[in-house]
Amino acid sequence: MLAEIGHFALILTLLVAIAQAVLPMLGAIRGDAALMAFGRSAAALQALLIAISFGCLMTLFGQADFSVKLVANHSALSQPLAYRLAATWGNHEGSMLLWVLVLSIYGAGIAKFGDNLRVTLQARILSVQAMISVAFLAFALFTSNPFERLFPVPLDGAELNPLLQDPGLVFHPPLLYLGYVGFSVTFSFAVAALLEGRADPAWARWMRPWVLAAWVPLTCGITLGSFWAYYELGWGGWWFWDPVENASFMPWLIGTALLHSAIVTEKRGSLAGWTILLAILAFSLSLIGTFLVRSGILTSVHAFAVDPERGVFILAMIIGATGTALALFAARAPMLRSGALFGSISRESGLTFNNLLLMALTAVVFLGTFYPVIMEAVSPTNKISVGPPYYNLVFVPLVAPLLILVTIGPMLSWKRDDLAVLGKKLLVPVAAIAALLAGLVLWLGTAQVVAALGLALGGWLVLGAVLVLVRRWWGAGGFSWRLVRTTPAATVGLVLAHAGLGFTTAGIATMTSFAAEKILVMRPGETAVAGPVSVTMLGAEEVDGANYRALRARFTVSQNGNERALVSERRIYTVSGSQTTEAGIGVSPLGNQYVAIGDVQQDARGQGLVVRIYWHPLVGWIWFGGLLMAMGGAASLADRRFRIGAPQVRSPLAPNLVPAE
Amino acid sequence: MKRVLFILPVIAFAGLAAFLGFGLTQDPKELPSQLIDRPLPEFVLPGITDAPGGGPGLASASFKGEPRLLNVWASWCAACPQEHPVLERIAAEGFPVYGIAWKDKPEDSRAFLARYGDPYSGMGSDFPGRTAIDLGVTGAPETFVVDKKGRVRFKQIGPISPEVWEGQIRPLMQKLRAEA
Numbered sequence: 086m087l088a089e090i091g092h093f094a095l096i097l098t099l100l101v102a103i104a105q106a107v108l109p110m111l112g113a114i115r116g117d118a119a120l121m122a123f124g125r126s127a128a129a130l131q132a133l134l135i136a137i138s139f140g141c142l143m144t145l146f147g148q149a150d151f152s153v154k155l156v157a158n159h160s161a162l163s164q165p166l167a168y169r170l171a172a173t174w175g176n177h178e179g180s181m182l183l184w185v186l187v188l189s190i191y192g193a194g195i196a197k198f199g200d201n202l203r204v205t206l207q208a209r210i211l212s213v214q215a216m217i218s219v220a221f222l223a224f225a226l227f228t229s230n231p232f233e234r235l236f237p238v239p240l241d242g243a244e245l246n247p248l249l250q251d252p253g254l255v256f257h258p259p260l261l262y263l264g265y266v267g268f269s270v271t272f273s274f275a276v277a278a279l280l281e282g283r284a285d286p287a288w289a290r291w292m293r294p295w296v297l298a299a300w301v302p303l304t305c306g307i308t309l310g311s312f313w314a315y316y317e318l319g320w321g322g323w324w325f326w327d328p329v330e331n332a333s334f335m336p337w338l339i340g341t342a343l344l345h346s347a348i349v350t351e352k353r354g355s356l357a358g359w360t361i362l363l364a365i366l367a368f369s370l371s372l373i374g375t376f377l378v379r380s381g382i383l384t385s386v387h388a389f390a391v392d393p394e395r396g397v398f399i400l401a402m403i404i405g406a407t408g409t410a411l412a413l414f415a416a417r418a419p420m421l422r423s424g425a426l427f428g429s430i431s432r433e434s435g436l437t438f439n440n441l442l443l444m445a446l447t448a449v450v451f452l453g454t455f456y457p458v459i460m461e462a463v464s465p466t467n468k469i470s471v472g473p474p475y476y477n478l479v480f481v482p483l484v485a486p487l488l489i490l491v492t493i494g495p496m497l498s499w500k501r502d503d504l505a506v507l508g509k510k511l512l513v514p515v516a517a518i519a520a521l522l523a524g525l526v527l528w529l530g531t532a533q534v535v536a537a538l539g540l541a542l543g544g545w546l547v548l549g550a551v552l553v554l555v556r557r558w559w560g561a562g563g564f565s566w567r568l569v570r571t572t573p574a575a576t577v578g579l580v581l582a583h584a585g586l587g588f589t590t591a592g593i594a595t596m597t598s599f600a601a602e603k604i605l606v607m608r609p610g611e612t613a614v615a616g617p618v619s620v621t622m623l624g625a626e627e628v629d630g631a632n633y634r635a636l637r638a639r640f641t642v643s644q645n646g647n648e649r650a651l652v653s654e655r656r657i658y659t660v661s662g663s664q665t666t667e668a669g670i671g672v673s674p675l676g677n678q679y680v681a682i683g684d685v686q687q688d689a690r691g692q693g694l695v696v697r698i699y700w701h702p703l704v705g706w707i708w709f710g711g712l713l714m715a716m717g718g719a720a721s722l723a724d725r726r727f728r729i730g731a732p733q734v735r736s737p738l739a740p741n742l743v744p745a746e
Numbered sequence: 747m748k749r750v751l752f753i754l755p756v757i758a759f760a761g762l763a764a765f766l767g768f769g770l771t772q773d774p775k776e777l778p779s780q781l782i783d784r785p786l787p788e789f790v791l792p793g794i795t796d797a798p799g800g801g802p803g804l805a806s807a808s809f810k811g812e813p814r815l816l817n818v819w820a821s822w823c824a825a826c827p828q829e830h831p832v833l834e835r836i837a838a839e840g841f842p843v844y845g846i847a848w849k850d851k852p853e854d855s856r857a858f859l860a861r862y863g864d865p866y867s868g869m870g871s872d873f874p875g876r877t878a879i880d881l882g883v884t885g886a887p888e889t890f891v892v893d894k895k896g897r898v899r900f901k902q903i904g905p906i907s908p909e910v911w912e913g914q915i916r917p918l919m920q921k922l923r924a925e926a
Contacts, residue, residue, distance in 0.1 A: 362755060369759075373766075404763050411756035418752050459765050686874070 088153050091141030092232040095182075098134040098189070099222040101127050105192075105215035109208035121204055124211035125196040131218065132186075132193035139186045142231055143173045149242065154235040155179060157242040161660045163632035171255045177395075178231035180258060185221045187259075187266040191298075192218065195270060202291055209277035210270075217269050220402045228395050243660065253313030260306030261333055265371035267299020268336060271343065272368035275361040276410050279417040284357035286424075289350035292364070294722055296347055299367075300340045301718035307333050308711030315704070316668055323596070323707055326476050331454045332374030335447050339367040342443035344718075345436050353499060354424025355433055359440065361421075362414060369407040370447075372399070428501035435494040442487040449479045488542050488590060491583055492549025496556075514552060518545045539594020546587030550580045578721030585713025592706030601700040606686050606693035616700035618678050619643050623650075625682075625694055633658045635667075638682045638694060642671055653682045653696075676702035780882060781898040786816070786890070787880035791870025794852040804844060804870030809896045813922035815843045815915075816890040817866075818878060820850040821858035823886035829905035830862045836911060837865035841919055845869045848878045848886055891915060893922045 105127035112120025142155075146169050151157040159176045160169045174183040192214045199207045225231070274292040278284040310333070315323045324330065343363040350360045427433035453471045496510045521544050525537035557576055558568050601616025612621040625638040633656040640651045651669030658665070671678035683695030781787070786809050792800030809816070817833060819826045837843050845866040847855040852871050859866075872878055881890070884903065891900035900918055902910060 358752070366755075400763070400766055403766075407759055408756065408763065411759050415749075415753040415756050419749050455762075455765070458768075 087141045087145055087148075087150070088232040088234065091138045091145075092230070094134045094138035094141070095222065095226060095232070098131055098138065098185070099219065099226060101131045101134065102215045102218040102222055105131065106212055106219055108212075109215075110212035113205040113208040113212070116205075118204070121208035124208050124215075127215070128189070128192040128196040128211055131215070132189040135182075135186050135189045139173075139182055142179060142182060143170060146170055146173045151240070151242050152234055152236070152238040154233045155231050157235050157239050159242065161242045161632065163241075163660065165631055167255065174258055178225070178229040180262075181221065181225045181229050182231050183259060184262055184266060185218060185225060187262050188214070188218055188221060188269060191267060191270050191295075194298075195273075195295075199291075203287075206277055206281060206288070206291075209280050210273045213273035213276045214269065217273070217406065220405065224395075224398050224402065228398055241660075251313065251317055253309060253317060257306060257309050257313055260302045260309060262306075264299050264301075264303025264306055264333075264340075265336060265374060267295065267302065268340060268364075268368040268371050270295040271299065271364040272406070272410065275364035276413065278357075278361060279410075279413045282417060282420060284350065284361055284421050286351050286354050289347045289357070289360060290726075292360075293344075293347050293351060296340065296344050296364075297718050297722040300337070300344055301715050301722065303333065303337050303340060304711060304715040304718060307337060308708050308715065311711070312708050316670060317665070323704060326453065326471075326473055328454050329374070331450050332370075335370040335450050335454075336367050336374060338443050338447045338450070339363055339370055342440045342447075343367055345443075346440050349433050349436050350424070353427065353433055355427060356437065356440075357421050357424065358414075358418040359437075361418060363440070365407065365410045365414060369403065369410075372403045372406060425500070427499075430497070430502045430504055430507065432494065432497040432499045432502070435490060435497045439487065439490055439494060442483060442490070445483050446480065446487070449476070449483060453479075485542065488546060488586070491586060492545055492552075495549070495553050495579065495583075514545070514548050517548060533598055536594050536598035539597070540591050543587045543589075543591025543594065546590060547584045548587075550584035550587065553580050553583070573726070574724040575721045575726065578717040578719075578724070580717070581720055582714045582717030585710040585715075585717060587710065588706045588713060589710030592703045592708075592710060595703040596701060596707065599700075599702045600704075603698045605696060605698075606688045607696045608691070608693040611693075613696070613698055615698040617644050618698065618700045620651075620678075620680060620696075620698050622694070622696065628654075630656065632660065636682065636685075636694075638696070640669060640680050642678045642680065644678065649678075651678065651680050653680050655682050655684075672705065674705065676700060677704050781890070781901065783897055783899065785896050786892055786898055787877070789870070789872075789877040789880065791846065791872055791877060794847055794855045794869050794871045796852070796856070800852055800871055802868075804846065804868045806896070808868070809844075809892045811894060812842065813891065813893050813899075813919055814867075815841060815919075816846065816892055817843055817887060818846045818848050818872075818881065818883050818889070819887045820848045821854040822850065825905045826858075826887050827862060829887050830865075832906050832908055832911055834863055834865040835908075836906075836916075837867070839916075841916075842867045846877060846881075847871050847873075848883065849873060849875045889915075891918055891922070894925060 105124055108120045108127075109124030111117070112123070145153050145156050146160055147166065149156065149160060149162055149169060155176060155178050159179075160172045164172070172179070174180045192211065195202075195207065195210055195214065199210070202210075271292055274288070274295065278288055307330075310330070311323050314325070343360065346356050346360045346363055349356045453475050456471050492514065493507070493511065496507060518541055522537055522541040525540055526534060529537055553576065554572075557572055558564055560568050599616070601618070603613055603615035605613055607613060607622045609622050609624045612619060614620070619642070621641045621643075623639040623641060625636060628635050628637045635654040635656040637652060637654045640653070642649055642651050649671050651671055653669040654667040656665045656667060657663075666681050666683070668679055668681040670680075677699075679697075679699040679701055681697045683697065685692060686695050687693075786806045788806045790805040790807075791803045793803040795801035815836065819829075833843055843865055845868070847869060850871070850873065852873070855869070855871065859869075870877075881888075887905050889902040889906055890898050891902075893899050899922065900915065902915065906915060
């Protein structure tokens with residue numbers, strides 16, 4: 086019965102979405118207030134219906150109702166309840182339902198929190214949002230119905246992929262979806278602005294919190310995904326340049342660019358066309374991300390629904406959304422009034438340069454991801470893949486100037502700045518970082534110049550972030566508590582995010598240069614050394630878990646006189662027969678000790694266990710930095726400027742009307 | 747001039763969409779094996795009987811003289827019981843099928859064959875999984891078509907379905923038989 090209720094609610098949602106796609110738009114064109122108001126109610130109703138549908142599916146998973154095909158295929162009785170619930174979105178159909186749920190929640194958010202929006206703009210945004218809903222709802226209903234029944238009903242279900250039976254899965258996909266789908270809102274903002282022919286500072290101010298609302302969970306999701314891969318996949322990597330990782334990274338890069346260009350549009354009325362283009366691209370890349378995972382066009386560990394028919398549907402959606410939006414952009418954007426001009430050395434030009442570099446980075450990732458597809462089209466026998474060497478070669482030289490710019494940017498004044506003034510501001514930080522770099526080279530040796538440069542760059546970012554606060558708190562009359570208290574949340578956000586980037590940079594530089602590893606066959610009592618870590622195997626035994634059997638090995642790990650015990654397991658899940666590795670990780674702020682076991686093997690001295698030992702210096706900083714960035718975004722989102730009504734600036738050419746900060 | 751700049755994104759996107767559309771027509775599972783038209787990698791494997799050392803096993807040197815199928819399987823593999831009737835049929839039609847039990851304890855392999863029947867003309871045990879690495883095996887089951895001269899001519903990833911047998915592998919085997 087629940088399955089039918091859920092299915093029915095899904096169908097009703099589609100009908101509501103169709104009405105919402107048409108009527109508010111019509112209202113905006115005709116100036117009919119009632120039709121525009123319908124959009125707001127419809128958005129709320131849509132969210133309610135889809136929540137019912139999703140709730141039904143989740144309950145079915147909770148009850149382990151194997152008469153539903155999806156439940157039978159993705160959960161087993163032996164699976165803990167939490168993972169049975171998480172299995173709701175650990176499969177293609179359920180994740181599509183989650184996607185539309187998130188989409189409609191954002192839609193309801195625009196209806197609820199968009200009181201200060203121009204009504205015609207809000208109506209158009211809600212219409213565009215509903216068009217996206219219609220496409221995805223139709224996709225879910227017609228190609229991947231989650232409520233399909235199964236007969237005869239099996240006694241037990243097939244298990245969820247054991248790799249996914251992990252707390253990481255419970256949060257990783259929903260966070261990513263919040264990010265991907267969040268960019269649908271900025272997309273709708275962009276399309277609505279093009280339809281209205283108006284993208285002014287007020288428009289940018291309305292849109293900015295929605296950019297943040299997508300960017301923050303996306304940042305969390307990517308960070309969590311990287312962390313999950315690190316401890317679950319069992320070979321200690323934290324980023325693989327896997328197509329699906331790239332698929333989440335590209336919207337992040339574009340989203341970051343959008344975040345910054347929207348500031349320029351908000352404060353100065355400039356770059357409106359560029360901001361619109363970025364808003365369109367951010368969502369398009371999210372769609373392409375989905376397309377990559379679902380279609381099987383690129384093979385990847387993440388692919389869980391390799392099905393060309395769905396691929397065709399998603400490709401049609403991408404062409405419909407992105408193609409239409411870009412065509413609209415080509416037709417309308419040249420007519421948008423551009424804002425105030427700015428000097429070649431100014432905050433605006435700094436942000437423009439930041440945008441260009443982020444775009445270039447996105448292009449690099451895009452090319453690396455799609456090169457195999459393009460090559461195959463050109464010469465069909467050529468199946469190639471693009472790996473880390475390409476990214477190291479091309480990505481790093483582009484990202485370095487960007488990171489240098491991150492600290493300089495906030496020192497620049499709006500509109501016009503002077504090189505001499507900038508030079509004076511830069512004197513102290515540049516000297517400090519040069520000293521740090523010299524010290525690092527002396528300490529690490531000239532052979533590790535690259536690592537020293539990376540660490541110095543991290544220091545440069547953190548110092549730059551701290552300096553923003555210093556400049557804010559020490560006014561003309563020296564340090565003042567009043568200035569501390571009145572620091573806008575957005576400034577705190579900037580500081581946290583830029584400092585986070587610094588921690589991530591330092592972590593990556595150290596990991597790349599100083600990680601140590603050793604793979605060998607060990608027997609109880611033996612000791613092995615990797616970098617500064619010394620590992621002794623104590624013993625190994627077979628153990629039984631809730632739904633798996635495992636070989637568990639115990640180790641003592643010592644480093645600099647400190648000892649700790651670590652346990653690593655190799656699990657075999659009894660229902661599916663798949664194997665996973667649970668690594669033993671000794672976490673500390675300065676680095677992680679990582680021990681993972683493999684198969685039983687023979688070597689010259691008899692039978693033993695394959696053991697991989699790693700020393701990962703500062704690896705935790707990579708994720709700590711990601712977390713700081715997300716917190717920075719959240720802090721910015723809390724800025725009260727977004728909650729007070731935006732001034733209705735008639736002319737974008739009047740920057741004085743925008744309150745200066 | 748300025749207008750052209752604004753049209754550029756939509757043109758670039760049209761090109762991309764064309765490539766993506768083309769990509770959809772390709773089957774990502776069709777990974778060409780590096781071994782096609784090359785000699786079978788050398789291996790000498792023990793058998794799976796309970797005799798000391800596993801009894802008579804399987805060696806790459808024996809793949810000469812007539813075309814044969816080499817099936818990599820395991821008792822723990824979920825798709826293998828499904829493929830098994832097809833293998834029995836192939837053997838009954840007079841085409842020799844040889845097997846490598848991959849990462850499988852000999853007693854488990856024996857139990858599997860005792861339960862489902864034994865269509866294999868010869869069987870080697872690759873418990874350490876080394877030979878499978880040389881063969882580029884990505885999962886079980888996989889089947890190689892080896893010609894009279896011991897060269898790999900075709901690789902089937904995943905179970906052989908009756909359709910694959912009738913439509914692809916049997917015609918190939920018949921062609922290979924006719925080859926000089």
